[in-house]
Amino acid sequence: MRELLERHGLRADKGFGQNFLVDEGVLRSIVAAAELGPQSTVLEVGPGLGVLTRELAARAGRVISVELDRRLLPVLQETLAGLGNVTLVHGDGLTFDLSCLPEGSAMVANLPYNVGTPILVRALESGRFARVVVLLQREVAERLSATPGTPAYGALSVVVAHFGRARSVRLVKPSAFSPPPEVTSSVVRLDLTPGRAPDPALFRLVRHAFAHRRKTLKKNLLMAGYPAERVARALQTLGLEAQVRAERLSVEQFRALRQELEGG
Numbered sequence: 001m002r003e004l005l006e007r008h009g010l011r012a013d014k015g016f017g018q019n020f021l022v023d024e025g026v027l028r029s030i031v032a033a034a035e036l037g038p039q040s041t042v043l044e045v046g047p048g049l050g051v052l053t054r055e056l057a058a059r060a061g062r063v064i065s066v067e068l069d070r071r072l073l074p075v076l077q078e079t080l081a082g083l084g085n086v087t088l089v090h091g092d093g094l095t096f097d098l099s100c101l102p103e104g105s106a107m108v109a110n111l112p113y114n115v116g117t118p119i120l121v122r123a124l125e126s127g128r129f130a131r132v133v134v135l136l137q138r139e140v141a142e143r144l145s146a147t148p149g150t151p152a153y154g155a156l157s158v159v160v161a162h163f164g165r166a167r168s169v170r171l172v173k174p175s176a177f178s179p180p181p182e183v184t185s186s187v188v189r190l191d192l193t194p195g196r197a198p199d200p201a202l203f204r205l206v207r208h209a210f211a212h213r214r215k216t217l218k219k220n221l222l223m224a225g226y227p228a229e230r231v232a233r234a235l236q237t238l239g240l241e242a243q244v245r246a247e248r249l250s251v252e253q254f255r256a257l258r259q260e261l262e263g264g
């Protein structure tokens, strides 16, 4: 890897979140969790030097790799040479048109940490993916798979639960990357419910509910402008205590709360 970068006169750029994977065990865990086959279409955001891309290409029918850093394109042309099922795109994972992917695609990526969460949420909202396997900071990974009542549970956990189920596959030490990041990372696998569309009203309610974590759900909703009488009635109908905090509610309870607040 060092030789490759030197030959192209390059250094990893922190601004692009470039921490290249050098641990083969981690690479194998990511690919195994994705459960790819010859029918699979895979989107990879941020192929970097192409290490993961090559593994994906060996298992999937088609791989579309979107890299933002223009300097890496000649490197990728070299490392991916001869792989006929890889389409390399110079583009931004935050704006790439996901509608070109067939429904039921997979996203597999060692995400750039600075934009990992918005890239992931966008993928969930697109409705194009049946499975997502991503490597990101442990702290974010814990929020994705957190269950109600646990410290990491928050608005992101509820949004993810709306779309499907997330589980942590394994932790990854900083030494698995070059250069090493400052924090521990985690491989997360998300299995998504087919046909689940984004629900903007639900997501808005969830954002309001978690706006001030130390305040009760009721206080948060009042501060967001929901009428007091309606909030009190909704909590009562759902059998929730007036003092309950948002972190106690499952996605199903948030859906029911939204209906009560809208219908009341």
Ligand SMILES: C[S@@+](CC[C@H](N)C(=O)[O-])C[C@H]1O[C@@H](n2cnc3c(N)ncnc32)[C@H](O)[C@@H]1O
Pocket: 016, 017, 018, 019, 020, 021, 022, 045, 046, 047, 048, 049, 050, 051, 052, 066, 067, 068, 069, 072, 091, 092, 093, 094, 109, 110, 111, 112, 113, 115
């Ligand atoms: C953590 S590195 C992973 C590289 C490689 N996949 C690996 O595992 O070694 C993140 C990669 O995403 C690229 N990147 C950063 N921001 C991006 C964006 N908005 N869209 C697409 N790629 C991006 C970086 O240039 C870098 O190649």
